[in-house]
Amino acid sequence: MSKTAESVWNNCLAFIEDNITSQAYKTWFEPIKAVKLTDNALSIQVPSKFFYEWLEEHYVKILKVALTKELGNNAKLVYIIRMENTYGNKQPFTEKIPSANRSNLQSQEVDVPLKNKSPELKNPFVIPGIRNVKIESQLNPNYNFESFLEGESNRLARSAGLAVANKPGGTSFNPLLIFGGVGLGKTHLGHAIGVDIKDKYPEKTVLYISAEKFTQQYIESVKKNNRNDFIHFYQIIDVLIVDDIQLLSGKAGTQDVFFHIFNHLHQNGKQVILTSDKAPVDMIDIEQRLLSRFKWGLSAELNHPDYDTRVAIIKNKLYRDGVEMPEDIIEFLANNIKTNIRELEGAIISLIAHSSFNKKEITIDLARKIVDNYVKHTKREVSIDYIQKVVSDYFQMDVDTLQSKTRKRHIVQARQLAMFFAKKFTKASLASIGSQIGQRDHATVLHACKTVDNLSTTDKQFRKYVEDLSKKLTL
Incomplete structure (x- = not known):
């Protein structure tokens, strides 16, 4: 029976599947299609240049063995890179590349890396110039379920x-x-x-x-x-x-x-x-x-952790750090820091540090001092809606007026200040800020921020507006 591209490739796949992990087989070999067989050259279709380079880097030896078994020592492998039409391209991009440095599979140079490879393009996490194609998880092992305590809030x-x-x-x-x-x-x-x-x-x-x-x-x-x-x-x-x-x-x-x-x-x-x-x-x-x-x-x-969860978080943090603390101080911390877990853990770290560096015992007075200082200087999360309300109240107008299309100077300035503080105190994009403050575009927000910066240095009254609103928003 005459050999076809499909029959040769299916036999190669059977051999490869027996010699690599099932996960690797599914990821790197199932998507490949056999295209044609010409003499001793098998052409296979792969979905991207990245895919082809990964095969050449990691699986060229097993490909060589599999293909040699089917087509003999003169076997050749040709890749056809065909980009799938997943991104709205009208025509898929196709490129033919012979396997392994353009040599046939019997060559001793078969697994020499291709020239002009760019590892940083294959894996966005790889530092340019360093040949490391392994995909690292980027996970922090300290953030695990054991240290994520369960409560009503989560x-x-x-x-x-x-x-x-x-x-x-x-x-x-x-x-x-x-x-x-x-x-x-x-x-x-x-x-x-x-x-x-x-x-x-x-x-x-x-x-x-x-x-x-x-x-x-x-x-x-x-x-x-x-x-x-x-x-x-x-x-x-x-x-x-x-x-x-x-x-x-x-x-x-x-x-x-x-x-x-x-x-x-x-x-x-x-x-x-x-x-x-x-x-x-x-x-x-x-x-x-x-x-x-x-x-x-x-x-x-x-949600915000309840009292019992806050106590459990404090005790868990102290246990992990090998520190003992009186029960009344734990209760004091849990009662006084309610906003979020990060603040709670930050206050504990500060308290332990002050105690260690100053060689002082952990007391309620020290805890009160740390909590007062820590909570006072912790940035509070503010929303764009809240910023608009604070600015509107300050200028004695309602939010609808602030967002309106009017070009009256005092209303325009109030709107620009709201945009300025939204950029300063939130993670929202310029486009998102503009959308929420009167359906403006990102260019308007950018202009507003520059205007506020300029007026703050040239206009004494305007600088007072900025200072007053900044205090109100960080209280």
């Missing part, structure tokens, strides 16, 4: 996280969106899920990344004309954890590429975990098609 989110860790991609919690205010443990829980998955399923590729870092990598890939490699890198992840997803607000290009990555992962049973400082319904300037996908799984809120 029970649903923690339980959902454990369910996902036990069966990533196999529960109805996909995506799992964890949301809540600053310092309530969103990042901790995201890491904890990843750490637990890596422990239970070491073969899975888990990746934690902030939305800000993801955006930077995407912009870099566009600059280097390497967007398809960027997309493919994220499409091979088994568990993707994206922190502060609300920071994609107003970034249309990044949202678009994340949409395609999300769809691919979800359709292939991969797990997506997201954290946000607000619920999907409150996210501004995020595309509707993306928001609808955020709602496919479970949105679990982290």
